[in-house]
Amino acid sequence: MTKKNAVVDKEFCVACGACTKVCPKNAISVFCGKYAVTAENLCIGCGICEKICPAGVIDIMEARTL
Amino acid sequence: MKTKKKWNDWLWIWSALYLSLGFFNIMFAWLGLICFITPLLVAIFGKSKAYCNSYCGRSQLFNLLGNKLHLSRNKPTPKWVRSKWWRYGFLTFFMTMFLNMLYVTFLVFNGTNGLKQAVKLLWTFKLPWQFAYHGTPFIAEWTAQFAFGFYSIMLTSTVLGIITMILFKPRSWCVYCPMGTMTQTICRIQK
Numbered sequence: 558m559t560k561k562n563a564v565v566d567k568e569f570c571v572a573c574g575a576c577t578k579v580c581p582k583n584a585i586s587v588f589c590g591k592y593a594v595t596a597e598n599l600c601i602g603c604g605i606c607e608k609i610c611p612a613g614v615i616d617i618m619e620a621r622t623l
Numbered sequence: 624m625k626t627k628k629k630w631n632d633w634l635w636i637w638s639a640l641y642l643s644l645g646f647f648n649i650m651f652a653w654l655g656l657i658c659f660i661t662p663l664l665v666a667i668f669g670k671s672k673a674y675c676n677s678y679c680g681r682s683q684l685f686n687l688l689g690n691k692l693h694l695s696r697n698k699p700t701p702k703w704v705r706s707k708w709w710r711y712g713f714l715t716f717f718m719t720m721f722l723n724m725l726y727v728t729f730l731v732f733n734g735t736n737g738l739k740q741a742v743k744l745l746w747t748f749k750l751p752w753q754f755a756y757h758g759t760p761f762i763a764e765w766t767a768q769f770a771f772g773f774y775s776i777m778l779t780s781t782v783l784g785i786i787t788m789i790l791f792k793p794r795s796w797c798v799y800c801p802m803g804t805m806t807q808t809i810c811r812i813q814k
């Protein structure tokens with residue numbers, strides 16, 4: 558089965574934190590005020606964060622095969 | 624993550640109250656300095672954007688209007704809004720207008736100009752605002768000039784934020800908010 562993950566474009570993320578408020582798994586957080594990062598083991602690829610992100614920098618991608 | 628509401632989830636009330644108070648007495652505008660200084664201190668000493676992430680009432684207000692009240696079209700924010708030249712360009716413009724406001728305040732302070740009881744919206748439209756000024760018997764007039772100027776900035780940025788909230792995502796303002804750009808830049812240049 559392919560697992561999906563939220564992937565943040567660090568260069569254009571504005572670190573607003575909108576994504577962290579909606580994630581049902583608490584899998585995305587803002588790293589030191591710089592950009593958001595996803596915890597790949599927690600993320601279920603639901604895409605809720607992608608929809609709320611005002612900067613449009615989140616993509617749901619197929620996780621690298623482990 | 625959806626958890627029980629914390630006290631800081633109610634800070635949108637403070638933002639709404641702030642804008643309303645300016646209609647009754649312009650001197651309340653001074654309180655807005657809190658929203659200017661706190662995020663910078665948190666970014667410099669706390670090395671985080673905790674202000675944006677958890678304590679900014681304005682973004683909560685946009686989220687409330689856009690998501691809960693469905694006033695937002697919820698369309699993607701155009702890509703150029705998140706570009707460096709737009710974000711830093713807007714920050715530069717915003718700071719220039721801020722310094723200009725301080726200069727206008729200074730001119731009242733040193734007696735060159737008299738107090739202008741108006742709120743300037745979008746740096747262009749002068750709204751007569753005498754109804755919210757009742758004189759400052761014990762304090763100097765420049766403090767009122769600063770209040771009018773500062774409130775103009777707060778109202779203008781709220782109006783811009785509401786426009787982009789309606790057109791794009793609820794929190795689109797956060798993409799080009801000068802405070803957000805400044806705090807993120809401070810965090811990025813720190814180790």
Ligand code: SF4
Nearest residue numbers: 570571573574576610
């Ligand atoms: S919502 Fe988007 S821009 Fe804001 S912190 Fe999350 S990924 Fe970054």
Ligand code: SF4
Nearest residue numbers: 580600601603604606
């Ligand atoms: S895709 Fe879903 S689980 Fe993964 S970070 Fe976004 S909101 Fe959280």
Ligand code: SF4
Nearest residue numbers: 675679682797800803
């Ligand atoms: S970017 Fe601006 S409006 Fe958005 S959370 Fe930060 S300070 Fe508030």
